[in-house]
Amino acid sequence: MLNRIRRRRRTRTDDLQRMHEQFWPELFDRVPEDVLRIQAERQAAAQPAAVVDDFLPPELRVPSHDQVAGRMMPWSQPIVLDGDVVACDECGAYRDWVIISTNDQVWLRCRAGHQQHERRLTTAWFNRNSGPADATHATFEDCLRHLGH
Structure with missing residues (x-):
């Protein structure tokens, strides 16, 4: 069967x-x-599409990462990492920082101009906490002047 x-x-x-x-x-x-x-x-x-320049004008273009040496942002409040307030190694300042992100490192610069590498902060942290860039500058000093330091 x-x-x-x-x-x-x-x-x-x-x-x-x-x-x-x-x-x-x-x-x-x-x-x-x-x-x-x-x-x-x-x-x-079907009609032929009009040819339009789809690129932004030069003044509205954002530079690519290979054209920028680093990025900075002001940080007025104290930075607390692992329960400790970060202070400047030389002058003891603990607020009013400029945070610099360059070459996958984060640096802190106090109002007095002292810089220190902060290993506990990463580029990912910087990207999460920074806002959009409002300007680009040719030199480091121009950027500091723009940020008020």
């Missing part, structure tokens, strides 16, 4: 395979009439 069922299934599968092989080449190159009509309508209605 089971052998007959298996033979019947095999015969049906073979018949379906044969029908597929017979009709597939015919169906492969066929395109529905609606598709041809819609394509013809689109080609007839």
Whole structure:
């Protein structure tokens, strides 16, 4: 009994395979009439697109990362890391910092001009806490002047 069922299934599968092989080449190159009509309508209605300069004007372009030596932001409140308030190693100042991110390092600069590398801060931290750049400057001193230091 089971052998007959298996033979019947095999015969049906073979018949379906044969029908597929017979009709597939015919169906492969066929395109529905609606598709041809819609394509013809689109080609007839298509107008050439106007050529527009899609680049921003130079004064609105943001420099790429390889064109910028680093980024800075002011930080007026104290910086607390691991429960400790970060203070300047030389003068003891603990607020009114300029935070500098350059070469995957974060540096702190106090109002007196002392700089120290802060290993507990990362570039990812800087990116999360900094706002959008409001200006670019040619020199480090120009940027400090812009930030009020």
